[in-house]
Amino acid sequence: MHCSQEKLNRLAHVARRYYLEDWKQSEIARELGVSRPLISRMLSEARELGVVKITVGLPGSDSAALLDRLRLSTTIRDGVLVEDGPDDDATNQRLSEGAVQLLRQLRSRRLGIGWGHLIGQLVTWLEAHPQPDSTVTDICPLVGNASIPARNYQSNENVRLIAQQLGAAPHFIYLPALPESVEEKQLLCSTEIYRQIQLQWAQMDTALVNIGNYPSSPDFASLVRYGDLLQQNRTCGRLLVYYFNEEGSVIQSDQDFAIQIPLDALKACPNVIGVCSANTSVRALRGALRSGIFTHLTARTDLVKAALN
Template structure:
């Protein structure tokens, strides 16, 4: 559906024709737009009332849109079965709840915040976080984009990263950056983890003894809620954390990951070389939380989301209707027979 709102002009009325074509005053464009869009007059009626031709009216309306006097918004209609879809999917996956955002208008990652941010905000508002409570945040495109949207005001909440840093240039790989963004939006306090995701053996032991690192590790044990992304199967991804060895058949055969903890299609942990030194929350940490809210979109993530639900490391899923329908289709009783 489309709506158009003519914005009031400030210039004097009038129109002038010259060799370069029609140059219309904002007043005249506003008058034509108001009659056509708000009063639902036909172009013929508008031309009669303005004393000009229908061709001129058409140009007036086009120019009004170009200059922003008319702003057209195309809004996707809500789907009548979205509520039922969310409930059915939550039941099939064994989750506490599924929360549906809007359908993404394009495939750009920036749209993730626009489409899923309001749903995430509603979940965070309802979980009852109080001053001093800990909210964990993972890295990933989805959580990073959602972190830049309007989130509920939760002053005093401590926000901690779930994994150490990597050397990728993309901001969404840096959990400290996602942590900072979420804390800023909530009005909370960020806790930063200044440690690599996969340190060497000697450094790992030193980090465990470091007071700054321990403050974050202790926050993992105290956490009440987590906001996490779900990674697609590693073999399908063009970008992976720098410590992931693409030559390791074990990790490349994984179905997905949460907080860089990889699992197979049944949700069972997949240990890669060096995993014992990974500075990241464990799946057991996530299972112990009151709520672990996963944000994930894309049909390529259907196996990963399904596996995360089987791992019982998430309680809530925020996704879009397209992904939700694909998940429901993949998890119906006769899906394996197709």
């Protein structure tokens, strides 16, 4: 059954009032100016259409309930939540495995990869656990290459290694993530190299993006690109080389010269998986969820619980 986005939003509003905010059906009916039996039918329809998913979990296991809350209150459609490991490295390996599990569930074929600490951990996990039966056929980077030596930020190398472990074809971007100026960025983005990576971005069905904190390390020339805009806007998080605040607004600057997938192109991707590392903050996750960019999530159970509360 095909439903308009407006109808789905209305069903989600009714379901949120009833299941998450403990409103009575009669109270919702008064708010919307409709009958109580209509509200009852809308709740049934919400369950039939998958807007509401009722899950019975084992005592002490609340991942399913948290995912249900995410579906009702955010743009997240599904995810994998993991328990903390004995240390951050162990937790990050669990998160990496969760990201691969999501790719398998989505049957992703054309994949875009971001950068950051968790992406580096994902490479490490895949090197120990190759996935030759993966459905992924093509992989491309979502951001240019960094000038720093840290492997986590070498986009082309990470794409090459991940493609090797998934049995996919790698596609590279031979451009820096941070050129010298806006003028140099404009020049580089007029080249055939950039046009080729744009084609890859347009064909993606899944993007894998690390949700990080602000301030971040490395700093990615944020002062030159943004001046004091990040401080003025109370920035709390980062995705790729974009920054956002706790309200979910991505900070824009006329002086931003980073080379990365445009936000409109990222939002057009059918599946955008946000992956949190062991040290992603509550504020960063909360802002990322409010941005409306992400459709899927891999994160620590305790982090999601804190962000929703």
